[in-house]
């Protein structure tokens with residue numbers, strides 16, 4: 357279902373409030389301590405060559421214009437620790453538990469994002485250590501297949517802290533010990 361401009365605006369305002377406070381902290385986290393979570397419904401349903409594995413959707417990069425491919429590539433080129441294309445919230449939470457990141461970017465529908473934030477908060481309460489900074493990016497067209505996100509906005513969030521460009525991100529943050 358494509359959201360109306362009014363609904364998108366309302367959503368953006370609500371999620372912006374939740375996300376904004378985390379973005380400054382997130383931008384200071386080294387890429388090697390960040391992970392990207394993508395909802396599997398962002399992939400192109402026609403001709404997708406990915407297999408569903410126990411750890412999630414195994415994207416083989418068959419389509420250069422596929423949203424999953426583009427966002428995954430952006431994260432890995434920036435030096436992210438890992439990317440999970442999750443078919444559901446429970447697998448995404450398992451991935452977070454296993455990778456224990458300091459920064460998380462999550463792209464999903466509103467419901468999954470809200471549930472995911474709650475579950476990560478519960479997870480943090482159970483373990484010691486700093487809470488991860490979570491940057492959330494809601495879909496602009498939801499549903500369970502061929503959903504859409506604003507790619508430019510998502511790339512920009514994934515690259516937070518990389519003002520000079522994606523390729524410079526890893527190197528610049530690596531040179532600043534305060535950000536490691």
Ligand code: SF4
Nearest residue numbers: 399404415416418422
């Ligand atoms: S690039 Fe990955 S997710 Fe996209 S259609 Fe190909 S295998 Fe599927």
